[in-house]
Amino acid sequence: MTKQTESATHGSMLARLRADLSVTQAALAKEAGLDQSRVSRIEKGEITSQAEVEKVLDALASLGSPHARSYKDFANREWAHLPPPTFFNPQRACLEIAEEALGNIEAFLADEERPWPLRRQIERHKDTLIRGATYLQRMNHNIAFIGPIGVGKSTGLSFLFDLLVPPTLASKPIDRPVLETGAGGTTICEVHIKRGPEFGISLLPLPEADLRELVSDFCAARWAVLKSELKETADTPNVSREHDRAIRNMSGLTRRRSMKDGKIEYFDPLTDLVAASASEDEFRTRIFEMMNLTERTQRDLWYDSATRQHPMEWVMKTFREVNNGRLPDVSLPANIDLIIPEFGRAFGEIEISVIDTKGIDDVAVREDLDQRLKDPRTAVVFCTRFNDAPGITTRSLLQHMHQTYSEPVNTGKVSILALPRAEEARAMKDDAGEVAMDDAEGYAFKQMQVENELAAEDLAGVPMVFFNVQSDDAAPVREALFGQLNRMRSTVESRLFDLCAAADEVMKNHEAKALTAAMEEVAERLNSFLETHPALPARERHAYTEALTTIQSVRYAATLWAATRRNGEYSGLNVIHNIGVGAAKDARQRSERWFSSLKDYLAVLKGDEGLQLASKTIEQMERSAIATRAAYLEAVQRAGMEVYREPLSQSPVWGQCAGEWGAGPGFTGRVAGNLEKWFEQRADLKDRLEDITSTLWDQLVVAPMRRLVVENAPEVSPTENIIKFPTRAA
Structure with missing residues (x-):
């Protein structure tokens, strides 16, 4: 960070601390023993004098600022291994510990006499620490709302985040949302609401x-x-x-x-x-x-006060014009950004963008939604009608996460937002058949019902909130959603603390014979596991089966018709993406027993009293296994898409499929039949994908575990620095 940047940062921070106290510059200058003009220039970042900055901080502390003294310590801290976080980063203390741990690691590795396996283990700790710290340093996150069309998703998020025109500009409260609402099928593309310098609308046109x-x-x-x-x-x-x-x-x-x-x-x-x-x-x-x-070349539209409209009224009307294609110089959008000054400022330190995804009208497992589900910086809110909760769409996507890439549902990544309408909650009944006395009790009844249903599907732990836009207070619901983001960050923070402790344990006790013996024993036992569990089990089902199943379940034939006209790659139904999903599902099912056995094996090691000194090492092996599994399934999904993409997209089968339209009922079945024949004839693609899947297993799962064995094994002479593993059976 340059001196100029540091001064600007200190200045804005001092201005914020003063504003939090509701103290004038004159009062602060008097307490600090400075001219008011000096305080003004310090807050603008024009003065770099450390002595004067510290005087102002001492004055702020004397005036009652709860943060002034700790900020003074923070400002004097040296950051040699990580970029300094913002002072109000919720995980600042964790990042300070990570910075210290990285310094200790650097000093440890500087000694070239350290044995190679130990150096390699510490280097891996260092790489993982930096990745986790980088995640926590960034303060930007998304909250993506996903749900079927007509469920009230756009209305709900408008009321939750105060995206409303003033009451005087709407005939009734339900007409106040800035986002266009209706009976479903109103939002043409994904909409992002984010903070910006002024009111505006920015769009990315459809290619x-x-x-x-x-x-x-x-x-x-x-x-x-x-x-x-x-x-x-x-x-x-x-x-x-x-x-x-x-x-x-x-x-x-x-x-x-x-x-x-x-x-x-x-x-x-x-x-x-x-x-x-x-x-x-x-x-x-x-x-x-x-x-x-x-x-149609216009991409950015900005509010002009000369229109004499309320800014939110302008945003509402202009958004409707863009969304409906009514502006002569604006093209059809691929996504729209609504830029609102100070949006999310009152919601905490995290910089939030809210995403209103395009409503689900047919196929739930869409490529654009998959990107949101996989993005580690995005919390997903599944929206559902109250009476239907959790809803078919929510169930489908939760099962997809669970079956395709083993995403846990209880880490803050996902939640369910039920949107009740008048009297729906009070119509709920308890086990005795008595109706709810009020909305809160009705919500409790519904939550118990949903929790039981999801638990029966191995999806327990998904948080659920309720919001009636006409009667409920938005603040607690909004806080629950922000809590979802905090939970995501806290999960990473907890892992970072564990990692720092694991690295510290190894470095402090690297010469202790008992620790060395425990780690060597762990390595030997893990090696035994790998010797007896090396291979990926046989294929359970073909990757393309998922695509055929999806096609046969398409609700509207028009969706499939559009996909056949685009060689299978349509935003509403991407056959190539579904093949990738099928490949990942098969890989997950095949590897389930292997990972389950490894988890049980490591649990036994952790419970062994003789290996307690190596408990942190075993925990890191568990985390490594989770990471390798996620990387493996992601790689298999990409492989499935790439193996089939070119041969399928260039095949004449799509012309045959599109030609099936107009031949009477059964269009979906005929398309599925044509594609199934094509898939069965391309045995070379099945074999190629199987070879890649097995290779990825060796590279992304088995090899990393073998490296962990090497890192913890007894050091051998240079000519024998190899641990032999059985070769994989042909």
Whole structure:
């Protein structure tokens, strides 16, 4: 950190401490024995005098600041191995301990006489310490809301985070949300709400290739319906309601309403446009011309007080314009950022972005949602209707996390938000059939019910909160969600403390014969385990089975129709992604017994009184096993996608699948059948994926455990510095 940066940091911190006390600069200057102008310049970062900064801190302490003295100590601390965290980082004390531990490790490794296995073990501790500390140093996190369309997700998060227009600007409270709400299918893409310098909207436009595919789908669907004069049903091919609405607005082809004989009638201008087009290609070309895409280059929109609108009213109206494709210079968005000054400032020290994901209309295991589920900096809130809780979507995604990459559900990563409506909670009954006396009791009844259901599915431990937007206080619910983030950070903090203790134990006692003997015994026993449990069990099921199962469970044939037109890679149904999920599920199932056996084996070692001195080492072996398992399953998922991506995306089978539309009922079954034949014919891909899966097992699971054996084994002479392991059977 440069002197200039340090001065600015100290200055802003002093200004904050003074503001917390509600003390004026003049009063602080008097207490510090300085001119007010000097205090002003110190707070602006213009004065670098350490003596004067300390005078101001002493004055703040005298005036009652609870943080001034500890900040003085913090400011004088040297950080040689980690970048200094912010003073109000909740895990600052842990990071200070990690900094000290890294200093001790550095000094320990500086002695070149340390035996190689011990050096390597300490180096691994160092690498893991730095990764954990880096996670805790960063203060930015996301809270992602996931749920089916129409569940009230956007309304709920708007009330939770005060994304509301003033009451005077809405006819009724439910109309106050800034985010567009309705009966479902209203938000066109993922929306991020974050802090910024002023009120604004920033968007990332849909890539041109994706936009053209989407419009082509729209045109193909409208052409098929209007040319054949078929009655539209749920199985009629079409784009989503949000995209249909936006494309019509962007091309000026919205349906028009009129009154005839006292009845409302709608006229669809697409009818005339189709009739005037000689072919679907001409129809599509005209739509693109009408959308005027070359003029749609605006990416950032900022509030102007000259509009005389309330800033939140401007955000609400402008968001609706962008979301519905009604601005002539704005393209179709891939995601939208709502920028609100001071957003999240009152919610603690963590810098929070709230994410309103695109509602789930069909397939729950989507690639975009998977990214949120895997992101270690994102807490996920599964939204559900009160009466349906936990809901099919929540169950599907929790099972997906559990079965695909063994993500624990009780670490703060996920929670359930039930959104009751009026009287729903009070309609709950206890075991005796008595209805709840109030909402709180109804919530308690529902929570017990959900907890029992999830426990029966091996998903116990998921926290649950309730929020009726019309009657409940948002503050405790919001605090519960922030507690979710704190729990995620505390989990990492706990691991960091354990790691520091483990490294310290090894370094302090590296010459103790009893410790050495215990570690050598642990190494020998772990080696015995690896000798008897080296191989990955046989394949349980093919990776592509997951994709076929997903296709057969698709709710709307239109979703599958869109996927067949994109060679299987559609945002609503990505067949390649589902193959990767299938590969990871199979790998997890095959490795379950191995990891379970290892866990039990290490538990026996920890319970052995003769190995108590090496308990920290055994604990780190447990953590290493958890990390290697996660890395292995992630790698297998990527491998499954990459093995099949090019052969499948370039296969003519997709043309055959798309051609199945219009051949009568059973479209989904015919597509699944065509793909199953293709998969079965490509035995080379199955074998290739199996080879990669086995190789990854050796590289990412067995090899790291063998390294742990080497690190803790007795030191041997240079010519014998090898521990032999049985070769893997062919």
